[in-house]
Amino acid sequence: MSTKRHGKIWIEGMDTPLLNKTLSGRNSGDEPGDRSSVSILPDVWIIKIGGQSIMDRGKSAVLPILEDLVAAHQRGVRFILCTGGGTRARHVYSLGLDLNLPTGMLARLGSTVPVQNARMLQMLLAKDGGIVIYADDFDKLPFFLNSGCIPITSGMPPNEFWEKSAAVGLIPSNRTDAGVYLLGEFLGAKGVLYIKDEDGLYTDDPKKDPQAKLIPEISARELLDSDQDDLIIERVVLEYMVRAEKVRKIQIVNGLKPGEVNAAIDGEPVGTIIRAE
């Protein structure tokens, strides 16, 4: 026969400070104190290859970057490669918006293209150890990395139908930049690097405004407060950075410039560095 206290099943060892709290946020969150946590894979880099910026340029952009990445791999740099979506993702978002589909459905639709890109990169990197991994494989990462593989995965977070509606607009707020950042934050990664086709962050989109100026270093807070219309990175990444515990810095480099990826891995201030504060 079960023991009950206050009408609820009770067993020895079940009493904890949280037990009779609703896990509603502020009040329950007071209990555990500080936010320090273990780092899961502190020596691993998370590197994102842009969809529209790199993949959609085809071999002229992709192959030199892969050469640089293989060189890094061969000198012992451990990394997980993540992919963006790009033009086909924009096309399906366009179609979805035209049909007035909800945000969760758009996030679902946006999830397929980065997987295509991951599979493309895997075929090109197979001879160097490239393998595709999915969300369910992440607790096997040490096995893949220790056996000399280059894990390649979609940058999209697994939210899909569970992506929240935003205050304004229907496009999912969490796309591949966010997924890549959150993965780095969870793993306590060595660094999070975004390979794009610009030198970094500009005061406006340099493809449209030739007056736009490069910003070599800035804080997420400044960038959020500057309220500029366009950014090189998804806005939620900046919001997450301000609250995050582990990844307090991200770097955006120009993959069209040879050597820039390895320079960033070696700690050089190439491209744009965004710090949390």
Added chain:
Amino acid sequence: MKAMVKDDGRTHLDSALMRESLVSKSLIENTDSVTVQRMVPDVRVLAIGGRSIMDRGREAILPLVEAIAELKKEFRLIVGVGGGARARHTYEIGIDLGLPIGGLARIVGGVEENNRDILQFLLAPHGGITFIKEHFQDLQLFLANGMIPICIGQPPYHFWEPPSKEKGRLPDNGPDVGLFLQAEVIGAEQFIFVKDVDGVYTDDPQKNPDAKFIAEITARELLDGGYPDLPIEREFLRTLDNARSVTSVRVINGLNTDNLRRALEGDAVGTIIYSRRHPGTGGKNR
């Protein structure tokens, strides 16, 4: 076939978002819409409390199971459930071990599966089946065959759980958020929290006898009102406030199962929480 555009070295598909970063505020504003298409608009989602109902055992669960079996003859229902005491214990141990927030979010769903499986077992004679995310798009198949899909609440953000907006180290997103988001993308007709109190109070009525009952309130008022012990997740309130399809939810006392029928029939039982997009709020929460 849409045209391919290759003038800047990238191959674009000609679409409204061509060349766009999808980050531009003005572009995002242009994609806004107050309402969206609904997937299965005649379904109702019941969120059964883990701590408030399941942890009470047979006295609370069996009458509720009976009521759901009966009401399923008139209403198309999805039943979701939280983790209760075991979820709290998971967090305690996980935090003590120093697991990051994404790690906590990854493991907590496991104890919700216990509660889902218990409800599925008990409802099986009446068509109860487990409803997992891989079968999300099979919902009509299940409902059309008289089944009662039963699912866990925790959203599948797993390792990708964002850093918390609140103090401390608990994930912001729990079963309230996850079940609501299912209802939202489905475009459900109704969302009902089934708890062990009559609705939302100014404080926890089981601890504070002076707590006052609230019959109707907006999500924003609940968030900003300084209420010390809300029976629902704060992040759920933020999520509700941005939702396009489901613009109100009801919180009822499931220890009296008559409340469930009344809520499904549209009676003003328990507490109703409105989002800023609900037509009934008259814009007062904007």
